[in-house]
Amino acid sequence: MKKAIPIVMILLPMLFLLTSCGGGVSQEEYDKAKADLAAAQAQIQSLQSDLTTAQEQNQSLPSDLTQAQAQIQSLQTDIEAAEKKSAEALAYTEFLDVLMYPAYKDVGITPRFNFEDEIKWFVELTNRATDIGDAELSNYIDELDKESTMYDLLDYCFETIEKSLK
Numbered sequence: 001m002k003k004a005i006p007i008v009m010i011l012l013p014m015l016f017l018l019t020s021c022g023g024g025v026s027q028e029e030y031d032k033a034k035a036d037l038a039a040a041q042a043q044i045q046s047l048q049s050d051l052t053t054a055q056e057q058n059q060s061l062p063s064d065l066t067q068a069q070a071q072i073q074s075l076q077t078d079i080e081a082a083e084k085k086s087a088e089a090l091a092y093t094e095f096l097d098v099l100m101y102p103a104y105k106d107v108g109i110t111p112r113f114n115f116e117d118e119i120k121w122f123v124e125l126t127n128r129a130t131d132i133g134d135a136e137l138s139n140y141i142d143e144l145d146k147e148s149t150m151y152d153l154l155d156y157c158f159e160t161i162e163k164s165l166k
Helices: 004-021 027-099 101-107 118-132 135-142 147-165
Strands: none
Touching: 027 101, 027 118, 027 147, 101 118, 118 135, 135 147
């Protein structure tokens, strides 16, 4: 009997331990864990879908970049053409301003330019026509002594300005 007491003393606490552990997980904890698992799986699906979408977008980026660069190049070409046309129109406008110098003086308008005599005015007019590089304009300058040529020259300049600005 003396041997049975220590065995009972050892087995009795073990019995209490087994009964306390034997209860397992409550239904409430199980349901919560199951719901958390379902939510995590749904989030994983959503993230995988987002990843797939992002990868597809990433694959299209080089093509989109190439298209954007082509559009930029086209716009730069358009800008350069517009600047060239604007500069051409300005050159003809300034030519007209010099051309009209004698008329401004005759009617009392203060011109932007001041030429000492008609020769300096004509030299400036010729230089501007040469700078523009328009052979037809230079031909008009050569025939400027004819009155009808002046009106033709004005018409030509206005038409050229109009074409440049279109």
